[in-house]
Amino acid sequence: MFNLEKAIKSWLKSFRKHRAFNTGAIREMELHLRDHIDDLVHEGFDEKAAFERAVSSFGDIKPMAKEAYWSQRPKAGKNSLINTTMLKNYLKITVRNFWKHKFYTFVNVLGLTVGLTTVFMIGLFVNDELMFDKFHEHKDELYRVVENQYYDGQPVFPVAVTPIALGPSLYEEFPEIINFTRATQENFQFEQDGRKQSERSGYMVDEGFFDMFSFPVINGSVEGFRDKINTLVLTRNLAEKYFPDTDPIGKTIILNGKSHVVDAVVENVPKNSHLFFTYLVNYQRFLTERPERANNWNSNSLYTYVQLNKGASLEAINEKVIGQIKKNNESSATDIYLQPVTNIYLGEVDFVVEVSRKGEMIYVQIFSIVAIFILLISCINFMNLSTARASKRAKEVGLRKTIGAQRGQLIFQFLSESVLLSMIAVVLSVFLIALLLPSFNLLTNKEFVFTELFLADSSLKMAVGIVLVAFITGLFAGSYPAVFLSATKPISTLNAQSITVKQGAGLRKVLVIFQFVISIVLIIGTMMVYKQLNYIQNVDLGYEKDNIIYTSAPGEQSEVLATELRNQPGVVDVGLSSSHPGYVMSSTSGFVWPNQNPDENILIHYMSMDHRYMDAMKMNILEGRGFLPTDSAVLIINEKAKEVMGLENPVGLTMTARGERRIVGVVKDFNFKSIHTPIEPMVIILRKNLNRVYIKYAPEYEDRIAATVQSTWQEIFPEREINYYFLDQDFQEMYDAEKRTSLLSTCFAVLAIIISCLGLFGLVSYAMEQRLKEIGIRKALGASVGNLFVLLTGDFTKLVFISLVISVPISWFAINGWLENFAYHITISWWVFVVSAIAAMGITLLTVSYQSIKASRTNPVKALRHE
C-alpha cells in the first residue's frame, strides 16, 4: 500500500545529503511538492501517480543543489569569516567579556602593556645604536683605515690610529680611493677679547673631510679649505658661544696664539656619530709647523678615513693595501685594512686608541633578546589565563557551534579578541613611553624626544611598526587559546559536563616554568653584573685613584705650579706625568735591553713622570727604588716588563729607551688601560717639564680643593682659564657602559618577575575559584588553614622549583660568557644562585599566599551553599 507521507519523507532525505539546502529551503520545497500533489489529486490522479508526477516535474536534485550551492556560496572575505553582523556581535561579546571579568582583563592588559612598552623602548634603543653613522650620504663608501700589529708572543694588536703619511699615499696610489682625510683630536686654547679657554673636542682634518662626511654647512663655506692654513670651522653651538649676537663668518679667534678666521659654521654633530667634534682646524696647519712629519711612517698618531669609488670591492682593495705600511717602513710588522665607517660604533674589534663614542654589540643583542623574552612572558600570561578560564567560554562556544559556527569563525573571534586587547595595550604603552622616556634617556644616555618620535621622517614607519608589533603580539598571544577554545565539542559543553580547569593544564605548567626560567635567569644575571661592577670599581689598580685632582699646564711652567701647589693647605703631594694613569697609549717595539732575543719583536708601552709622581699615586716599588730628584737617565719597569724581557735582576742594568738609561727599580703592575685588558709591559722614564699635574689631597679637603687649585693657577697663569678633573670621576665614566647595563638588567629582571607574578596571581585566583568547593569539603572534614595553605601553594611552588633547576645551568653559561669580556673578573659564586632561589621562591609564595590564605579561610558553608 502506498504511503504518501513515507514517500515524501524519503524524498526529503535526499535533500539533506546536500549542504546547499538549509532547513528553511527544504521545508519550502516540501510545501511545493505537497501543493502540486494536492492539485494533481484534485485533477483526478491517485496519490501514488500524483506523487510520482510531482517529483518528476520537480526535477533532479543534484543540479539543483549545485545551482543552490553556487548561488549561495559565501563570497570569500565578505560573508565567510568576516561578516559585519558577526563582527558587531564579536565586538559586543568581547567588550562584555572584558567588562565582566575586569580582574583578568586588567591582568592581561597590564602584562601586555608592560611587555609592549619594554619592546618599544628597547626597539628605540637598538634602532638608535644600529643607526650610528648611517646619516652620511656616502655611508657605504666610507672606511677607516685600521691596523693589525704583530708582536712575538703576543696576540694580534689592533690599532685604530695610523701614520701621518698613510692617507695621502693611499689616495695617490690607488685609483679606487677617491678621497681621504686624516682626523686627529686636538684641544686648542681659544682666545677672544683677552679671555683664554681650552676647548675640548677639536679635530684637525683634511679638506676631503667635508666631501666625505655629511656634516652640513649652515653658514659660510669650506671652499678652498686646503689652502687656508688658518681657517676655523665651528659647530652651531660653539659659534653661538663665541659669537652670540653677530655673524661669525670672517671673524677672528686666536687658537694657541695664532689668529684663525671662522670660514664656516656646520650643524652640531648628531648624537649618533662616532666622530664627535665642536670645531675643525686644517691639518695643514700642523704640517706647516712640523713639515718633517708629513712623511712620517713610524708613529701612529691619527685616524685615516678614505672614500672608495662606488661599486669598488672591499676585499679587492683590502688585498692591495694590506702591506702599505710595511712597504714604506721596513721595520714595521703592521698590516692595514679598511673598516666600514658604519661598523665602527658597534664593531667587535677592541682597537687601541678608539674614539670615545663606542658601543657594544653584545649589549644590543642581549637587550633585544631580553625584550623579546619579556614580551613572551606577557603573552604567556594571556595564554594561560585564557585557557584556564576556558570553561567560562565553553558554553558560548558550544552554542555558537550548534547554530552553525565553523571552527575558523571561532578562531577568528578569539584572535580578534586578543588583537583588540593588544591594541588597547599599545595605546596604553604609548602613554607609558611618553611618561618614562626621560628616565629611559638617563638610563641609556640617549636623547629621545617623545614628540619627535612621531614627527620625524620615519614616524609613519614607526607607527606602522608599532601597530604591526601589537598585531603580531595579539595573534601570537591569542593563537593557542583560540585553537584550544574552538576545539571544544558542543556536546560536552551543553551536556553540563563543562570543561574543567584541568584541560590544557600540562601546557600551562610548561609555560609558567618557561616564564620563571626567564625571570630567574634575569635575577641571577643582574646579581652577577652588580657583583662584577662592584669588583672592577674596587679592584686594586696598583695605585690610588681617590682624592686626586688633575689639570694640564704648559710643560715649562708645570714645575712652578706643582711647587706652588705643594705649599697649599690640604695638598698631600703633587706629581707630574706625560699620560693619564688609566690611559697610556704610547708604545714602541724599539727599546733594547741586555740579552734581548734579536728575533723577537716585543711591544712595550711607555710613559714619563717626575720623581714625585709615584708617591702621589701611591704606586709600590717591588725591587730597587723609586726616582730621586738627583737622578738622570734612569727608568723603572713594571713586573710584566721584567717578565717579558726575561730579566732576573733588572735593577742596575742599562737599556736603550729614548737614550741609554739605567734601570733603578721595578714597580708593581698597575692598570694603565681599561680593566677589560690585561696589564702589559711598561717602561717609565724620568723626565722633567711634563704637562699633566696630579694633585693628591687630604680627603677632608674634598670640597675646597678645586678652589685651592684654581686660585693657585690664577696666580701663575692669570690669563688662562683652568680645566681640572677628578680622577675617580674618570673611572666612573670609564665603566659607564657596565653601569648602564647593570641598571637596565635590573629593570628587566624586575619587569620580568612582575609580569610573571601577575600571571601567576591570575592563575592562582582562578584555581582558587575553581577549588572553592573542594576547600569547603576539606575544611568541613577538618583540614586546618595551614594544611590547606600547603596544599594550595604546593602546586605552584613546585613549578618554580623546576624553573630554578632549569635556570641555574642556563644562567651559569650566560654569565660565564659575559665575564670573559673582562680581563679581571669575579668567579661565579654558588651563593648567588641560592639567594636567587630564595628570592624567586619568596616572591612566588608571596604572590600565591594571598589568594591561598583567602581561600583557605573561606567559611565552608559559603563555599558549599551553592548546591
Added chain:
Amino acid sequence: MISKNLTAASTKPLILGILKQGNCYGYLIIKKIKEMSGGTMAWSDGMLYPVLHRLAKEGYIQSNWEMAENGRPRKYYQITESGKQELQAEREQWLKVHSLLDALWEVKPSS
C-alpha cells in the same frame, strides 16, 4: 519548446515580472509561468528555488512566511524597490534584443 539556455536567461525577468504583479509563493510562480507560456518552457520546478534564493540574497526580492487558509505555511516573495529597477533594466535589454531581431527579420532579403 523554448530552449534550456533561453529559459535560463529569462528566469530572472520572468520571476521579477510575476512578483511585480503581486506577492507570490514558489509553487504559484511556477504555475503562473507554465500557464502563461502554455507549457513551452522547459522548467523543472526545483530549479526555481535556488534562483529565488539568489534574488533574495541580491536584494531584489524579500520573503516572509505566512499561514495559508488550509493551515499550510507558505513562503511569500515580494519584489523590492531595487528589484523593480532591475526588472526595468532587464525589460529594456530584452526589448532591445527583441527590436533587433524584429528589425532583422522584417528586412526582406535583397534580390
